[in-house]
Amino acid sequence: MSTPTARCPALFIAAPASGQGKTTVTAGLARLLRNQGKVVRVFKTGPDYLDPQILAQASGQPVDQLDLWMAGEAYCRQRFYDAACEADLILVEGAMGLFDGEPSSADLAALFAIPMAIVMDVKGMAQTAAALVSGLASFRDDIYIAGLVANACGSQRHRELIEGALPATIPLLAAVPRDPDLALPERHLGLVQAAEIREDLEARFEAGARALEAAGLLEALAALPPVTFAAPQEQLAAVKPVLKGRTIGVARDAAFSFIYQANLDLLEQMGATLRFFSPLTDSRLPQCDALWLPGGYPELHALQLANNSAMRSAIEAFYRADKPILAECGGLLYCLETLTDYDDITHPMLGLLPGQGAMRGRRGCQGMQTAELPEGPVRGHAHHRSMAEGTPEPIAHGRRQRHPAPGEAIYRQNRLTATYLHLFFPNNPDAVARLFSASPAHCELQHSEAFTHAAQ
Numbered sequence: 001m002s003t004p005t006a007r008c009p010a011l012f013i014a015a016p017a018s019g020q021g022k023t024t025v026t027a028g029l030a031r032l033l034r035n036q037g038k039v040v041r042v043f044k045t046g047p048d049y050l051d052p053q054i055l056a057q058a059s060g061q062p063v064d065q066l067d068l069w070m071a072g073e074a075y076c077r078q079r080f081y082d083a084a085c086e087a088d089l090i091l092v093e094g095a096m097g098l099f100d101g102e103p104s105s106a107d108l109a110a111l112f113a114i115p116m117a118i119v120m121d122v123k124g125m126a127q128t129a130a131a132l133v134s135g136l137a138s139f140r141d142d143i144y145i146a147g148l149v150a151n152a153c154g155s156q157r158h159r160e161l162i163e164g165a166l167p168a169t170i171p172l173l174a175a176v177p178r179d180p181d182l183a184l185p186e187r188h189l190g191l192v193q194a195a196e197i198r199e200d201l202e203a204r205f206e207a208g209a210r211a212l213e214a215a216g217l218l219e220a221l222a223a224l225p226p227v228t229f230a231a232p233q234e235q236l237a238a239v240k241p242v243l244k245g246r247t248i249g250v251a252r253d254a255a256f257s258f259i260y261q262a263n264l265d266l267l268e269q270m271g272a273t274l275r276f277f278s279p280l281t282d283s284r285l286p287q288c289d290a291l292w293l294p295g296g297y298p299e300l301h302a303l304q305l306a307n308n309s310a311m312r313s314a315i316e317a318f319y320r321a322d323k324p325i326l327a328e329c330g331g332l333l334y335c336l337e338t339l340t341d342y343d344d345i346t347h348p349m350l351g352l353l354p355g356q357g358a359m360r361g362r363r364g365c366q367g368m369q370t371a372e373l374p375e376g377p378v379r380g381h382a383h384h385r386s387m388a389e390g391t392p393e394p395i396a397h398g399r400r401q402r403h404p405a406p407g408e409a410i411y412r413q414n415r416l417t418a419t420y421l422h423l424f425f426p427n428n429p430d431a432v433a434r435l436f437s438a439s440p441a442h443c444e445l446q447h448s449e450a451f452t453h454a455a456q
Contacts, residue, residue: 369399
């Protein structure tokens, strides 16, 4: 039986480093095509929560994160195939520089033979931009550089200098003018979320769309041949409705917004009913059997969280009823006794877990890890600028992707599981189902490399 395939034009938006304008170009292009009535499916490389919010608003379509280590090749292949069956164009925004990380943006592009456009901020350089993109193109022989997008180009003469220095094999796809109205807001660990600046983003998307159209990027895209995307030869493990009849309350508001759409989709595929609530503004929980407190920015809303005593009492009662709660990163901070914000003001939190949380300025912690849960190993990542002190002895630590030192602590108090790790549920659906199930898990910690899910 032959493997199903689908053909669709695709472009991978990469850069030599962060801060070059990848998201600005990806969002502007998605909006340009959307305005023309096209269906654009956008993907983001790596475990990013904020850029997907922006890209989803620009494209009008859901945006999935794709990471070969965290999600697995079969998962990525299935998502590309599904998108190719419905889209007029697939866009993939890379992470960091195109060769940074293991796996890198280049690894993903090479595996699926997606041509790459290099976005480069050319302010302060001309012919050197051509030299840099030439070096990137020749660094590996398994990637195809379709051309350069010169971002923040100062003038027509500036464009001519860059274009004249490029080799014949690397065309100038577009020269985007230097215009502060095009650039998307800077973020620190993302202090700016899409929902908070929606109207401002709309204006920037439209300005970006006009600039990219004027720069001739559509004509360059038309010359790209379609990419053939094949469905996985080995199907993903069948998802069983093991959570049928279970209702999971999911915290979702300005304080708790780091939620993979893939995680929500999986819970629903397993039969769970999802009920969203706001720890900031709601006075009671929805009727539910389990809670998920995802990551976000509780430190920016600590006073409001502390003052919502009705919600705090409701969650405390839920915990005392011995029902399962998963708290990730920001959710972990919310579960502690106190949280000290950036202004050095300490606020009372839920007190479900002993300990004090505090922000620590610009110092951060990040990295890919496997959460060694009693229910089974689940891959994910850590990314935070806070610390938790006075916490109890953890039941386990995350296993780092490429370092022997113990990773993030994993705490278990009654049915509460709390950790700085953000879990990618599709990596091990069986473990996630057990985590939210009616009965607590009694299995011992698993330290095997074997996963029950096909995403390895």
